[in-house]
Amino acid sequence: MSLAKTRLQEERKLWRKDHPFGFFAKPEKSADGSLDLTNWRAGIPGRKDTIWEEGIYPITINFPNDYPSKPPKVKFPENFYHPNVYPSGTVCLSILNEEQDWRPAITIKDIVLGVQELLSDPNPDSPAQEPAWKAFAKDKELYTRKVKEQAKRYQNYNA
Amino acid sequence: MAKDTYLKKVLGEERFNHIKASKVLMVGAGGIGCELIKNLMLTGFGEIHIVDLDTITLSNLNRQFLFRQKDINKSKAMILVKAVEKFNYFDCKLIPHHGNIMNTELFPISWWSSFDYIYNALDNVEARTYVNSIALFLKKPLMESGTTGFQGQVLPIYPYQSECFDCIPKDTPTTYPVCTIRSTPSKPVHCITWAKEFLFMQLFDEVQILSPEKLAEQRKILESETTDKKEIDNLMNETNELNDLRKLTSSTIEEFMDNLVNKIFVKDIEKLIRIDSLWKYRKQPVPLDYATYNSELSSMVKSTSSDVLHNETKVWSILENLYVLYQASKSLIDRIQSGEKFISFDKDDDDTLNFVVSASNLRSSIFGIDVMSKFDIKQIAGNIIPAIATTNAIISGFSDLQSLNYFKSYELSNQDANTVFVSMKPNRFVARATLASPNPQCASCSLSSRGIMSLSSLDGTLQELIDNIKEFYKYEDISLILGKNKLIYDFDFEDNVDRSLNSLGFKSGETLLVQDDNDELENLELYIIIGEEFKLPELTLRAKKVFKEETDAEDDEPIEEGVVDDIIEVEPPIKKQKV
Known part of the structure; x- marks a missing residue:
């Protein structure tokens, strides 16, 4: 735990010094007025010139006790429309997977950029929900319409 | 002939007297604890405290030999003490405590500081990490021990002088995507x-x-x-x-x-x-x-x-x-x-x-x-790790033996003790290694200093405390994390400065982590107690160590310390194996 909290405060400092344009990421405020370093909220802007561009998409980043040995868990809101997002909102991404590409050196910046990339560049080989996966594979028109509708709903999300 | 004649001869008169005058703590009264307690008593310790939060269950009885069927559902620590009274030949004072070792009200830091040596006989990482952190706060020697099946290990820990429990990366249980x-x-x-x-x-x-x-x-x-x-x-x-x-x-x-x-x-x-x-x-x-x-x-x-x-x-x-x-x-x-x-x-x-x-x-x-x-x-x-009574007995023996070294001179820098491994490898049933130096990247002992902060009251504001800490240690800008994960102050988060320490959750037994926002001084971990006056621990903080991002650290450096340098061979080997 000692390592987790030290590292998370370092992450907060790193983010303050340097973070990609249009993103935000910060620990959630608890009822007692402190910030909970193990629970972050972040906003991911859709990439320019993609069907995702109009939205800023909310995610929560949850850090386990044995972070950074273990990766954090990243979640969109429930029923978020994307082929690699489970109905519960959990994101299926290799850098967040302990058995695949997670390394302790991966920073919060790497994570949010990875999620942004996943939005406009889904991985058809790891489907996590039926509706978005099906539309992405078989009905691009429907997929595009749904993504754009969703983007509108997340237009005004901010810190 | 007195009962302790041979003990005196084996240990030497001086060490025997030291041991007789010592007060030690055994954390855990399970598989290892049942074995270890008899060793410690027969080694002649003057006073032993035993802590365990558990009660006895049927599945314990095959290896925790001090317990009987009639003891089921009773406190392990209490029954253990009753069971060993029969062979308390050296009039050891035995004090059982039924409770969670991590409870700071039952076991405040003043209680911990009364012991000369701490023996862990635990079965979980959380409690081990906690006892390790207390040993670091108080600079107390600690004997760590553990077994899984046919394998076991004891690790003597001399805070800041040798590897601590957190220095060694743990295999955490795998979670599946x-x-x-x-x-x-x-x-x-x-x-x-x-x-x-x-x-x-x-x-x-x-x-x-x-x-x-x-x-x-x-x-x-x-x-x-x-x-x-x-x-x-x-x-x-x-x-x-x-x-x-x-x-x-x-x-x-x-x-x-x-x-x-x-x-x-x-x-x-x-x-x-x-x-x-x-x-x-x-x-x-x-x-x-x-x-x-x-x-x-x-x-x-x-x-x-x-x-x-x-x-x-x-x-x-x-x-x-x-x-x-x-x-x-x-x-x-x-x-x-x-x-x-x-x-x-x-x-x-x-x-x-x-x-x-x-x-x-x-x-x-x-x-x-x-x-x-x-x-x-x-x-x-059920995440069941097979427990084998014989391994527990062997490891408990080493736990006791390796600690004896400390009682010669009471010096933390004296590191003649060894870490000992037991396994089923042919011709290498028992192996020992000299103690390694602290891992330079260990967040618990190498990257931070620790000490006890006494607060006279919890009515003061956070700002006052911040000013005191900055002035005392010459920090320029700090961030403060209370307990496990509560960030209460940093450069970008000043909402709480006018609130009282009490309202922010400061209390006796809580820890406060101070980090340098300018990255010049190392981290400082403070254990909070309520005392007569406000007092910060006298420490000279070291410069903060910066590590380059690891690329492929695994193959970069040869392992120098902690190599197995001596093998006790149980049977003469047919072919010498290279170490």
């Missing part, structure tokens, strides 16, 4: 995890059930997104399906069983198969052909003579697994219907175990994964 568990299992453990943590939990355990209002709210969100009614229904169904199954726990077993098997082992699998890209490189699962087993299953259920349930080491057939699933479900829904609000998985609750064993086996067979016996699945589902 949700994708593997839900869609593409490839090992028995994936199916066991699915059965235990997903299926069983959703059906029987306490989970958040969405209220009708919440469901209506969700529907509204969906309706704002699309006008396709069929799709809304489909999405809503996904949320509802397991809720529906859970409702069936109030119907008959036949109805429950048919619905369960048809959904989980037939329809859900068919759905997965339709996602064809999943099966490009993987073997496709085959849905259970439930109909073919139906008549055999019902006749098996009717004949009461089946003894499948009692054969725990046999690998059950599909039919037998279905039968066990039926019987387990029957008991579980009976229990729900007779008033149990929810049931949690417990390896010792046979209904829950049988349910998980049969459900995971059926899923395994669908995915072409090996089916296992109940005995084997119990080990995995």
Whole structure:
């Protein structure tokens, strides 16, 4: 735990010094007025010139006790429309997977950029929900319409 | 001849007297504790405190030899002391404590500081980490010990002089990505995890059930997104399906069983198969052909003579697994219907175990994964590490012996002690290694200093404390983290500066982590006590160490310290093995 909290405060400092344009990421405020370093909220802007561009998409980043040995868990809101997002909102991404590409050196910046990339560049080989996966594979028109509708709903999300 | 004549000769008069005058703590009165206590008593320690929060259970009795059947449900620490009084030849003062070692009210830092030496005889990482942190705060020597099956180790810890418990990276229990568990299992453990943590939990355990209002709210969100009614229904169904199954726990077993098997082992699998890209490189699962087993299953259920349930080491057939699933479900829904609000998985609750064993086996067979016996699945589902009495006894012996070195001179810098490993490798049953220096990247002992901060009251403001800390240690800008994860102040977060320490959660036994926002000085971890006056520990903080990002650290450096440098060979080896 000692390592987790030290590292998370370092992450907060790193983010303050340097973070990609249009993103935000910060620990959630608890009822007692402190910030909970193990629970972050972040906003991911859709990439320019993609069907995702109009939205800023909310995610929560949850850090386990044995972070950074273990990766954090990243979640969109429930029923978020994307082929690699489970109905519960959990994101299926290799850098967040302990058995695949997670390394302790991966920073919060790497994570949010990875999620942004996943939005406009889904991985058809790891489907996590039926509706978005099906539309992405078989009905691009429907997929595009749904993504754009969703983007509108997340237009005004901010810190 | 006095009873201690030989002891004096073996230990030497001076060391014998030191040991006699020492007060030591043994944390844990289980497998290792039962062995270790007799060693410590017969070594002549003057006073031993024993702490354990557990009570004795039947499964302890095969190796925790100080406990008897009549002691079941009684406090381990209390019974242990009673049991050893019979051979208390050297009039050792034995003090048992029944409680959690991490409880700072029961065991405040002043209590800890009264001991000369701490022996860990624990079975979990959390408590070990905690005792290690206390040893670091107080600079107390600590003997760490542990066994798994035929392997065991003792590690003497001299705070800041040798490796501490946190210096060594731990293999944390593996967690499995949700994708593997839900869609593409490839090992028995994936199916066991699915059965235990997903299926069983959703059906029987306490989970958040969405209220009708919440469901209506969700529907509204969906309706704002699309006008396709069929799709809304489909999405809503996904949320509802397991809720529906859970409702069936109030119907008959036949109805429950048919619905369960048809959904989980037939329809859900068919759905997965339709996602064809999943099966490009993987073997496709085959849905259970439930109909073919139906008549055999019902006749098996009717004949009461089946003894499948009692054969725990046999690998059950599909039919037998279905039968066990039926019987387990029957008991579980009976229990729900007779008033149990929810049931949690417990390896010792046979209904829950049988349910998980049969459900995971059926899923395994669908995915072409090996089916296992109940005995084997119990080990995995219950996270059971086999405990072997002999290993515990050997390790406890070394725990005692390696600590004797400290009582020669009471010097923390004296590191003649060894870490000792026991394993079943041929000709290397026991190996020892000199102690390694602290890991330079260890967040607990190398990257921070520790000390005790005494507060005279909790009425002062956070700002006052910040000013005091900055001035005392010459920090320019700091951040403060209280306890496990509460950030209460940093450069960018000054909301709390005018609040009282009390309202922020400061209390005796809590820890405060101070980090330098300018990255010049190292971290400082303060253990909070309430005392007569305000006092910060006198420490000279070292410069903060900066490490370059590791690239491929594994192969970069040869391991220098901690190499096994001596082998005690139990049998003369035929061929000398290279170390």
